[in-house]
Amino acid sequence: MNTVYVLWIREIKKYFRSKSRIIGALGQPILFLIAFGYGFQSIFKRAGGGNYIEFLAPGIILMSVLFTGVFSGINLIWDREFGFLKETMAAPVSRFSIILGKTLGGATVALIQGIIVFLLTLIIGFKITNYWLLPIAFIFVFLVSLLFTSLGTTIASMLEDMQGFQLIINFLVMPIFFLSGALFPLTGLPKALKIVARIDPLTYGIDGLRHALIAVHNFSYMVDFLVLFILSIIILSVGTYVFERIQV
Amino acid sequence: MDKEENIIKVSNLTKNFKDFVAVNDISFEVKRGEIFAFLGPNGAGKSTTIKIITTLATPTSGKIEINGHDPLKNKDQTRKSFGIVFQDPSLDDDLTAYENMALHASLYGLPKNIAKSRIQELLEFVELWERRNSFVKTFSGGMKRRLEIARGLLHHPKILFLDEPTIGLDPQTRNHVWSYVKDINEKENMTVFLTTHYMDEAERVADRIAIMDHGKIIATGSSDVLKKKTNTTSLEDAFLALTGKDIREEEASSKDLLRAHRNRFGRR
Ligand SMILES: Nc1ncnc2c1ncn2[C@@H]1O[C@H](COP(=O)(O)OP(=O)(O)OP(=O)(O)O)[C@@H](O)[C@H]1O
Ligand SMILES: [Mg+2]
Numbered sequence: 008m009n010t011v012y013v014l015w016i017r018e019i020k021k022y023f024r025s026k027s028r029i030i031g032a033l034g035q036p037i038l039f040l041i042a043f044g045y046g047f048q049s050i051f052k053r054a055g056g057g058n059y060i061e062f063l064a065p066g067i068i069l070m071s072v073l074f075t076g077v078f079s080g081i082n083l084i085w086d087r088e089f090g091f092l093k094e095t096m097a098a099p100v101s102r103f104s105i106i107l108g109k110t111l112g113g114a115t116v117a118l119i120q121g122i123i124v125f126l127l128t129l130i131i132g133f134k135i136t137n138y139w140l141l142p143i144a145f146i147f148v149f150l151v152s153l154l155f156t157s158l159g160t161t162i163a164s165m166l167e168d169m170q171g172f173q174l175i176i177n178f179l180v181m182p183i184f185f186l187s188g189a190l191f192p193l194t195g196l197p198k199a200l201k202i203v204a205r206i207d208p209l210t211y212g213i214d215g216l217r218h219a220l221i222a223v224h225n226f227s228y229m230v231d232f233l234v235l236f237i238l239s240i241i242i243l244s245v246g247t248y249v250f251e252r253i254q255v
Numbered sequence: 256m257d258k259e260e261n262i263i264k265v266s267n268l269t270k271n272f273k274d275f276v277a278v279n280d281i282s283f284e285v286k287r288g289e290i291f292a293f294l295g296p297n298g299a300g301k302s303t304t305i306k307i308i309t310t311l312a313t314p315t316s317g318k319i320e321i322n323g324h325d326p327l328k329n330k331d332q333t334r335k336s337f338g339i340v341f342q343d344p345s346l347d348d349d350l351t352a353y354e355n356m357a358l359h360a361s362l363y364g365l366p367k368n369i370a371k372s373r374i375q376e377l378l379e380f381v382e383l384w385e386r387r388n389s390f391v392k393t394f395s396g397g398m399k400r401r402l403e404i405a406r407g408l409l410h411h412p413k414i415l416f417l418d419e420p421t422i423g424l425d426p427q428t429r430n431h432v433w434s435y436v437k438d439i440n441e442k443e444n445m446t447v448f449l450t451t452h453y454m455d456e457a458e459r460v461a462d463r464i465a466i467m468d469h470g471k472i473i474a475t476g477s478s479d480v481l482k483k484k485t486n487t488t489s490l491e492d493a494f495l496a497l498t499g500k501d502i503r504e505e506e507a508s509s510k511d512l513l514r515a516h517r518n519r520f521g522r523r
Contacts, residue, residue: 013361021349090345097309098362099334254312 010100011108018082018112022119029120036071036124040064040131043190056192062223064128065216066189072121072151073209077180079113080159084172093255102251110153110160110243117152136222143228144219150235151212157239161246164253188213193225208238262287262414262446263308268317270303277303279470280317285414285463288444290437292457294494295467296503301450302342304467305416308448309339322413338363340407342418342450344399348392352383352402355391356409363410370409377405380435381428396423404432411439417449421456429453433460454491464490468498 022028044060051059086092095105125148135141159176166172186200187209193201204210215231218224224231263285270278278300285291293301306312308319310326310333319326322336346355356378360370378384381401391399400423407415417436421429437460439445451457457464458478465475474481474497478490485496 009361013358090343091347093341094345096311097339100362
C-alpha cells in the first residue's frame with residue numbers, strides 16, 4: 008500500500024512541477040470550446056438541440072481527461088528510457104502495486120486537469136442544472152481518468168520507444184474522441200456510426216457526465232458506471248500482466 | 256544458516272539475444288560475507304549476468320539460487336535479499352536528491368526513523384547533504400553517481416550488487432566509497448558482488464575475482480592466485496594476459512547512444 012502511495016505522490020509532484028505541461032494541456036480544450044461552442048451554437052439551436060455550449064462542455068472536459076490520461080503512459084516510457092524504471096523493478100514490491108501507483112497518479116493528474124477545464128467552462132458560461140449532482144459528475148470524471156490512464160500505461164508497457172507510442176496514441180485517441188458523443192447527440196445518427204459510438208467507451212463517460220451536469224442522457228447511470236468500471240479493471244489487469252514481463 | 260553456505264549459486268547460465276550469446280554457460284558461487292569481483296572487457300557479459308541474477312532479465316537457460324531463492328520462480332523473496340547500484344543511470348531527475356533517497360527507503364520498507372537518520376548520514380557521506388533539496392537534473396555526472404551509491408547503501412541488504420559503482424568518480428571519492436563498503440561488509444557480514452574496470456580497486460577490496468570474456472568465465476581466484484597462474488606481478492598484467500590486448504568493438508545500441516547523449520548534454 009505504501010508503494011502505491013509513494014508512486015502516486017511522485018506522479019503528482021512531477022505534474023505540478025512542470026508548468027508547461029499544465030498550460031499546454033489546457034490550450035486544446037479552450038480552443039475546441041470556443042471554436043466549436045460558438046461556431047455551431049446557432050445551427051444547433053436552429054436544429055432544436057438547445058444550447059450547444061452546454062451540450063459540448065462535458066465532452067470537452069472529458070476530452071482533456073482522455074488526452075491527459077492516455078498520454079501519462081509517456082511517463083512510463085521516460086522512466087524506462089532514462090533508467091528510473093530499473094530502480095522500481097529491482098525493489099521488493101509487487102508489480103501490481105507499481106503499476107497501480109503509477110496509474111492512480113496519472114489518473115489523479117487527469118482528474119485535476121478535467122476539473123480545471125470544468126472551471127474554465129463555468130467562466131465561459133456553462134450552467135449546471137443541479138449542483139447537488141456534482142459528486143456524481145466527479146465520479147464519472149474519475150472513472151474516465153482511470154480507464155484511459157490504464158490504457159495509456161498498458162500500451163506504454165508494451166512498447167519500447169516514444170515513436171511507437173505516439174503513433175498508436177494518434178490512431179487510438181482521435182477516433183475515441185471523435186466517435187464518442189462528445190461533439191454531437193447520438194440520436195438520429197446513421198446506424199453504423201451509432202454502433203461505433205456504442206463500442207466507444209468514452210461515450211459512456213460522456214453520457215454519465217452529461218446526465219449529472221445537464222440532465223441529458225441515453226443510458227442509465229448504472230450502465231455508464233458499469234461499462235467504465237469493468238473495462239478499467241480489465242485493462243488494468245492486462246497492463247499488470249504485460250508490465251510483469253518487462254525486462255530492463 | 257550455515258556461515259560457509261554459498262549465498263549465490265549459478266550453474267550453466269546462458270543468455271542469448273537473438274542469435275548472439277551474451278552469457279555462455281557460466282557457473283560460479285559466492286560465499287556469504289564474501290566480496291566477489293567480476294572483471295572483464297567491455298561487452299563480456301558482466302551486467303547481463305547481474306541483471307539475470309537480480310530478476311531484471313530472464314535467462315535463456317541455467318539454474319540460479321540467491322540466498323536460497325530462485326530468481327525466476329521466487330522473485331519477491333529474491334528481491335528482498337539484495338540491493339543494487341546499476342551501471343546505467345537510474346535516478347529520477349525531476350525529483351530532488353532527498354526525494355530520491357526517501358522514495359528508495361519507502362520502496363524497501365525502511366522504518367521512518369532509521370530512514371531519516373541514514374539518509375542524512377549517507378548524504379553527508381557522499382557530500383550531497385547541502386544539496387539535498389536540489390533537483391537531480393542540476394547535478395554533475397559525478398554528483399549523480401555519488402547519489403546513486405548513497406541510495407544503494409540505504410537499506411543494508413544481504414547481498415549488494417555494485418555494477419561499476421565508481422565509474423566517473425575522482426580517486427578521493429572512490430577510496431571513500433570502498434572503505435565504506437568494506438566496513439558494512441565486515442560489520443554486517445554483507446556479501447558484495449561488484450564489477451569494475453579499475454584493477455587496483457578489485458585488488459584492494461575483493462576476496463575473490465572472476466574474469467569474464469566473451470560471455471565465459473575464464474579464470475577465478477584471489478588476486479594472488481590469478482597473478483601466480485599467469486606468472487605476472489600485477490592484477491592488471493594478469494588481466495591482460497588472460498583476456499588479450501585487443502580492444503573490444505562494441506556495437507552500441509540506440510538506447511546506449513541515447514543514454515550517452517543524455518549523459519553529455521543533460522536530459523531532454
Ligand atoms: N538488451 C540487449 N539486447 C541485445 N544485446 C544486448 C542487450 N544487452 C546487452 N547486450 C549485449 O550483450 C553483451 C554483454 O553486455 P553486458 O552489458 O553484459 O557487458 P558488460 O560486461 O557489462 O560490459 P561493460 O564493461 O561495457 O559494462 C554485449 O555485447 C551487449 O551488446
Ligand atoms: Mg556492464
